[in-house]
Amino acid sequence: MTLSVSLQHRLGAFDLDVAFKAPTGITVLFGRSGAGKTTIINAVAGLLTPQAGRIASDGTVMLDSTTGRNLPPHKRRVGYIFQEARLFPHLTVRQNLGYGRWFAPKKAPREDMARIVDLLGIGHLLNRRPAGLSGGEKQRVAIGRALLASPHILLADEPLAALDEQRKAEILPYFERLRDEVSIPILYVSHAAAEVARIATTVVALEGGRVARQGPAADVMSDPAITPLGVRSAGAMLDARVQAHHADGLSTLEAEGATLLLPRVHQPPGTAVRVWIEAQDVMLATEEPRGISALNVLKTTVTEIRRGAGPGVIVQLSFGGALLLARITRRSAEALALAPGTPVFAVLKAVSVARDAISDTPRAQDQQAK
Structure with a gap:
């Protein structure tokens, strides 16, 4: 499964013009704040309508400005993981996960909850409420909820940004497992080079609203010309x-x-x-x-x-x-x-x-x- 994205959008002085493909695995949108990363994933999610572009995933066209097609967010089969977990505080972990499954289309193949729980290591949390969870545990539950909605694409907008270093170290291995065990494209926003190197299958390096380079993570991250965060981060x-x-x-x-x-x-x-x-x-x-x-x-x-x-x-x-x-x-x-x-x-x-x-x-x- 491959996500194909082509977008043109102008907002004030900012001009976004990008085109890239995100295959199965984790494709990281990598660059400074203001490079256009969140604008891109919001457009993929249907939360923002670009002035021109096309977004498609294996034959399903979600957006095509030339034909006027623009699927609403709830019909795009997209799971979204935000910086904050956004769990329902009055529900248990099990109930929060079940809420994700409630949004899965009736005819879609159902994700096995036991497999997702095991993948994310949250079995011991099922009867607890969000107030009793650490930041890393909340994010793992949020990931599980998104996966149980049976999405075609998973979006993650700097999901570790709100976590301290200890919690980041706790959750990074789970994103590595997602990369290797989930058979859908994952579009992941980050401006942390070490984080990108650990989890990315593909990297799309962004500078000033343009794609500076895209390709396998090892090739892009080792290119001396690609320093979106400056030479100190090379x-x-x-x-x-x-x-x-x-x-x-x-x-x-x-x-x-x-x-x-x-x-x-x-x-x-x-x-x-x-x-x-x-x-x-x-x-x-x-x-x-x-x-x-x-x-x-x-x-x-x-x-x-x-x-x-x-x-x-x-x-x-x-x-x-x-x-x-x-x-x-x-x-x-x-x-x-x-x-x-x-x-x-x-x-x-x-x-x-x-x-x-x-x-x-x-x-x-x-x-x-x-």
């Missing part, structure tokens, strides 16, 4: 596999033949995970460093150098089939005589990689292999 997503765990709280991971020591990963050896590495945490050396505290030294090759107006540059590096970004000063790049093709060593401290920058949920291919 980084790269690595696919890695857990090799071993150590008594000192570190885990050994393998990525494209290279070994990484990172904070403990809560998955058994052999599991494939994602790792987000910020460009500002990567140092470069033209000779192999010795006698340093950093535990990770990777042999890489410079593939691209992106120079901005300021004193910094973004250097794209390759090793095996993976890409890495480093943010260094222009002076350092000149002193090291960096150019495409230059072999360099990328140096990364294990403690530089935040615990929430490593996925907790096995990727889909691992689950399919079981």
